[in-house]
Amino acid sequence: MADAITVIFDIASFTSVMVLIVLGLGVIASMMGIFNFAHGELVLLGAYTVYLSASAGLGLWFGILAAPVAVGLLGVVMERLIIRRFYASPIIAMLGTYAIGLVIREIVRGLLGGNYVSIPEPISGAFTIGGINFSIWRTIIILATLSVLLASWWMLARTPIGLRIRGALENPMLARTCGISTTRLYSLTFAFGSALAGLAGALIVPLYQLSADIGIRFLVQAFLSVMLGGVGTFQGPVLGAGTVGVMASGLPWLVPPVLADPLVFLIALVIVKLRPQGFIAAGRS
Amino acid sequence: MLHLLNGPQTLGNGRGFWISAGFVLAAALIYPAFADPYDVGNFAYFLIWVFMALGLCLMWGYGGMLSFGQTFFFGIGGYAYGVFSVDLGNAYGMALGDFAMAVLLAGLAAAILGYLMIYGRIGGVFFGIVTLSVTLALAFFLGQTAGPEWAIGEARLNGFNGMQGMSPLSIPWFGGGIDLEETALYYFVLILLVCTYLALRVLVNSRVGNVLVAVREDPQRTELLGYDVRRFQFGAFVLGSMLAAVSGVLYTSWGQFITPSSIGLPAAAMPIVWVAFSGRSDLTAVLVGTFVLLAVFQTLTIYSEQAALILMGLILVVTVMVAPQGCFVGLSRIANRLPKRNRTLRVPSAEPG
Numbered sequence: 001m002a003d004a005i006t007v008i009f010d011i012a013s014f015t016s017v018m019v020l021i022v023l024g025l026g027v028i029a030s031m032m033g034i035f036n037f038a039h040g041e042l043v044l045l046g047a048y049t050v051y052l053s054a055s056a057g058l059g060l061w062f063g064i065l066a067a068p069v070a071v072g073l074l075g076v077v078m079e080r081l082i083i084r085r086f087y088a089s090p091i092i093a094m095l096g097t098y099a100i101g102l103v104i105r106e107i108v109r110g111l112l113g114g115n116y117v118s119i120p121e122p123i124s125g126a127f128t129i130g131g132i133n134f135s136i137w138r139t140i141i142i143l144a145t146l147s148v149l150l151a152s153w154w155m156l157a158r159t160p161i162g163l164r165i166r167g168a169l170e171n172p173m174l175a176r177t178c179g180i181s182t183t184r185l186y187s188l189t190f191a192f193g194s195a196l197a198g199l200a201g202a203l204i205v206p207l208y209q210l211s212a213d214i215g216i217r218f219l220v221q222a223f224l225s226v227m228l229g230g231v232g233t234f235q236g237p238v239l240g241a242g243t244v245g246v247m248a249s250g251l252p253w254l255v256p257p258v259l260a261d262p263l264v265f266l267i268a269l270v271i272v273k274l275r276p277q278g279f280i281a282a283g284r285s
Numbered sequence: 286m287l288h289l290l291n292g293p294q295t296l297g298n299g300r301g302f303w304i305s306a307g308f309v310l311a312a313a314l315i316y317p318a319f320a321d322p323y324d325v326g327n328f329a330y331f332l333i334w335v336f337m338a339l340g341l342c343l344m345w346g347y348g349g350m351l352s353f354g355q356t357f358f359f360g361i362g363g364y365a366y367g368v369f370s371v372d373l374g375n376a377y378g379m380a381l382g383d384f385a386m387a388v389l390l391a392g393l394a395a396a397i398l399g400y401l402m403i404y405g406r407i408g409g410v411f412f413g414i415v416t417l418s419v420t421l422a423l424a425f426f427l428g429q430t431a432g433p434e435w436a437i438g439e440a441r442l443n444g445f446n447g448m449q450g451m452s453p454l455s456i457p458w459f460g461g462g463i464d465l466e467e468t469a470l471y472y473f474v475l476i477l478l479v480c481t482y483l484a485l486r487v488l489v490n491s492r493v494g495n496v497l498v499a500v501r502e503d504p505q506r507t508e509l510l511g512y513d514v515r516r517f518q519f520g521a522f523v524l525g526s527m528l529a530a531v532s533g534v535l536y537t538s539w540g541q542f543i544t545p546s547s548i549g550l551p552a553a554a555m556p557i558v559w560v561a562f563s564g565r566s567d568l569t570a571v572l573v574g575t576f577v578l579l580a581v582f583q584t585l586t587i588y589s590e591q592a593a594l595i596l597m598g599l600i601l602v603v604t605v606m607v608a609p610q611g612c613f614v615g616l617s618r619i620a621n622r623l624p625k626r627n628r629t630l631r632v633p634s635a636e637p638g
Contacts, residue, residue, distance in 0.1 A: 037409050085606060090410045091351050092605050095561060098554060101602035104593045216550060220421050221416045258429045265422040269415065271407040 002132050007253055011140035015245030016145035017204050019238055021218050024196030026237025029188045029226055031169055033087060034093035038078075039222065040215025041108075042194050046201025048108055051118060060122040067202035068195040075194025085088050086219055087186070088154030101215075109212035119178065121206040136253065141203050148196065149238065153255050156234055168202045170230065209230050224268040231280020238281050244268065290483065294498055296345065296567045296617050302491040312473055322467040328538070329445075329471040331579045332478055333535040336560045338575040339485060339568060340528030346565030347489055348521040349501030351407075354416030355529040355556040356396070357423055361550035362530025364427070364442070364536040367577025370451040370538075378457035384534050386415035391530030393487055399522040403515050408504075416470075417553065424549030431546040465538065473533060477545030481528070485568055497521055551594055551602075558597050562604050564611025574613045 025039045036042075053063030078100065086093035091161040121137040128134070156162040168182050170173040174183055201215070208214055221244050229240025247267060251260040292296040297306075316326045337355050344350045365387035372381055401407075402415055431444025442448060454473070455462035465473050482600035488494050499507040500514050508514045537543045546552065563574020578600075608615040 017477070035414065082602065089609075091413065092609055094410055095415055095557060096602055096605045099558075099598040102551060102554065102598035103359070103595050103602070106598070108592045110591050142322060211459065218417045220414075227411060227414060259424065261425050262422045265418050269401060269418070272407065272411075272415070273401050276406055 005132055007164025008084055009134060011246055011249045013135075013142055014249035015242055017200065017207075018147045018225060018248070019220070020141075020148065020200040020203065020243040022229075022237050022241035022244075023148065023223045024193035024200070025222050026226050026234075026241075027152075027196070027229070028190055028193040030234075030237070031165070032081070032186055032231050033231070035092055035223065036193070036224070037082075037098035037219070039097075039193075039197055040217075041101040041104040042071050042075070043204075043215040043218065044105065044212065045074065045213055046198030047119075047205035048111075049198065050202045050205050051117060051210050054119065057264035060119070064199075064202040068151060068199040069227055071201075072191045072195030076187055077189040078106070078194075079190040080223035082187070083190060084183075088117065090245075096190035098220060105212050105215070112133075112210070112212060114212075114242035116209040116211045118209050119205045119232065123214055127267065136256075137206055139209075143194050144199075146226070148199070155254045161188075177262055183254070221264070222240065224265070224272075228278060230280045233280045236278055236280040243279075287487075288568070289487040289490040291444035292486075292494075293346060294489040294494050295486050295569065296614065297569050299539050304377045310479065314317060314472075317468045317471060323466070324469045326467040327583075329467070329577055330536075330539060331583075332471075332474045332541060333532055334559075335478060335532075335555050335572055335575050336481060337529040337532035338563075339481060340525035340532075341556045342525075342565055342568055342571040343485060343489070343523035343528070345430050345522045345560060346567070346571070347494060348497050348518055348525075350403075350502075350518060350522060351413045351557070352416045352522070352525070353413050353553055353557065354420050354526070356548045356553040357416065358391045358529035359533035360420075360423055360427070360543070360545070361394050361538070362387045363543040363547070364448060364533075365390045365530075366534040367448040367451040367543060368437045368440040368556030369483040371440035375452040375455045375460060376464070380455040380462070380538075382455075384454060384538075386638040387534050388527050388530045391533070392527045394527035395523045396519075399526075401520050403518045403522065418524075420553045421549055424545045424553075427545040427548065434437065439485070445540055445545060447546075448537075449542040451537060451541055452575075453541060454535075470535075470539060477531075477535075481531075482568060482572060485546050489568065493517065551597075552601055558601050560611075562600055562612055564614025564617075565616050566610060567617075569592075570611060570617065574611070 010011060021039070021043060024042070026034060027033065028036050028039075049067040049070050050060060050063035053066060054060050082096060082100065083093070086096050100135050103260070121135075123136050123140065124135040126135050127139075132174075156165060163274055164180050164185060166176070172182050205214070208217075222241070225240035225244040226237045227240070229236035229238065244264065247264045248260070251263055255263060316328065320328075331406075337359055337622060341352065344352055366383055369383035369386055371382065375383065398416075398419060400559050407415055416475050427442060428445045430442040431446070433441065435444070439453075440448065452464075454465040454470070456465065463469055463597060472501050489497070496507065496512050497517050499510075499512070506516050533543070536547070559575040562578060563572075564570035578597075582593050582597065585596060599631055604612065607635045
């Protein structure tokens with residue numbers, strides 16, 4: 001029983017990480033129809049911000065708060081200068097964002113000197129309930145993911161800006177006719193997605209060592225999540241991330257870990273073949 | 286058959302083009318006489334990658350399917366050749382058998398993956414994502430096969446350090462085989478490349494190639510004209526992937542090793558950089574561009590691998606922003622425009638029937 005709860009906690013904390021990463025990717029994919037191949041590097045930059053803040057003596061917490069802001073601002077710059085030209089052709093966007101990601105990753109690799117850096121948990125240790133230990137930091141990640149999800153949902157469903165976003169998603173042309181600046185909305189969406197990536201990187205870096213490849217390991221799983229969930233809705237990618245997260249962290253308990261990763265891909269591909277539009281198909285045709 | 290070497294789907298159809306191509310080939314043929322064997326081997330190394338680029342050019346530039354999976358099939362070809370050559374040896378022409386079996390195995394893998402994707406109607410961006418996923422999955426998997434239990438016959442997969450100890454390609458000859466190394470390998474690869482290039486030119490200018498281009502331009506219209514779009518895409522995907530496997534086999538034979546890092550990122554994106562930069566819609570542009578980029582990349586890597594990768598990234602960004610159809614194709618269009626008399630008319634769509 002105790003073991004089962006530990007496993008479930010483990011799965012829940014990994015799935016939270018997946019959801020946090022996929023949310024930013026999914027928001028951008030739904031809104032602008034492009035897959036940001038540099039998303040993993042935005043996660044990396046979030047993690048790197050924490051490292052910079054810690055080594056400048058500003059502390060870990062400052063870094064964690066600064067990461068979404070810094071990466072979000074970078075997102076605005078990227079969108080204004082480069083990404084915006086790609087909206088008409090998603091495949092070219094894929095190449096362009098991949099190239100941006102490559103440049104960011106290799107620059108950070110140079111800055112880190114190719115090393116792995118350990119970042120301590122801001123609140124380390126564990127608390128005990130009923131004789132089972134729970135890591136405090138992982139609990140914070142789960143709670144942070146839940147609050148981000150709630151806040152995003154609230155913003156989309158209940159605020160004026162959310163209404164505009166839904167309008168632009170439903171029918172960009174009509175939204176523009178109604179006086180909504182989709183150009184600005186797209187900048188905003190990209191910044192928001194980037195900020196989420198930055199936050200995700202900042203939160204997960206104590207769990208994984210900081211290296212230039214920290215984002216890459218999640219990138220493909222994040223893409224599969226968005227494919228599984230379907231583009232165009234808020235729930236779709238989240239649901240997909242949940243599925244992939246549970247599979248990726250749960251399967252190693254059932255099959256040899258070497259086979260777990262390929263198995264996740266295989267199951268995801270079969271589901272995609274059976275349901276090409278994703279779990280939740282968008283309302284628009 | 287031969288008249289199909291020239292046609293609407295290839296740039297460079299005039300007499301001038303073929304004469305200069307002949308000079309380039311002649312120069313390539315006599316090159317080993319003036320260079321030391323190490324440089325010749327290095328030259329062969331550049332040529333080895335071109336097969337993969339031509340395969341991607343066929344499926345992406347002509348067929349409109351961007352695959353991130355060239356290194357997936359490269360890896361399957363390379364590892365399969367390694368396993369076959371360790372277990373079956375390379376004597377009595379067996380090496381060529383290993384070669385053929387490895388490429389066919391990759392073709393089978395491409396058929397399965399292609400069936401799932403193309404007949405599952407996965408297109409556009411998702412085609413890229415699925416192919417990238419399987420590629421990285423294979424790289425991760427091979428990286429974890431370090432233990433002694435991961436062996437096929439005598440061949441140890443060796444995890445992240447990669448397979449080694451396979452024998453080079455060898456051609457059966459009177460009184461023992463000729464091991465293809467350095468100069469011999471160079472000639473073998475050069476002849477294979479020339480044949481592949483000419484065959485692909487014939488293919489893209491034939492009816493099949495024209496339909497393929499029509500599919501790229503407008504799949505729905507092509508379907509309404511009565512073509513089974515998926516069959517053409519499937520064929521192009523399998524053929525292009527097998528060309529990647531050819532690269533994989535030659536690479537493994539060239540260095541007698543192969544590692545998972547030649548499958549995963551950033552290796553998986555390199556063919557795309559070459560093809561995008563050169564101009565994906567033309568075979569000749571890809572041939573020349575890939576060669577140039579490889580030479581630049583290697584020169585830079587000697588100083589710093591990071592700098593080389595950053596440059597590749599910047600080249601890709603600048604290419605997709607400034608000349609989305611590629612530098613060489615863009616340049617040759619400009620060159621074609623200058624003297625009005627030699628201007629070739631390019632017809633993007635196919636004639637039905």
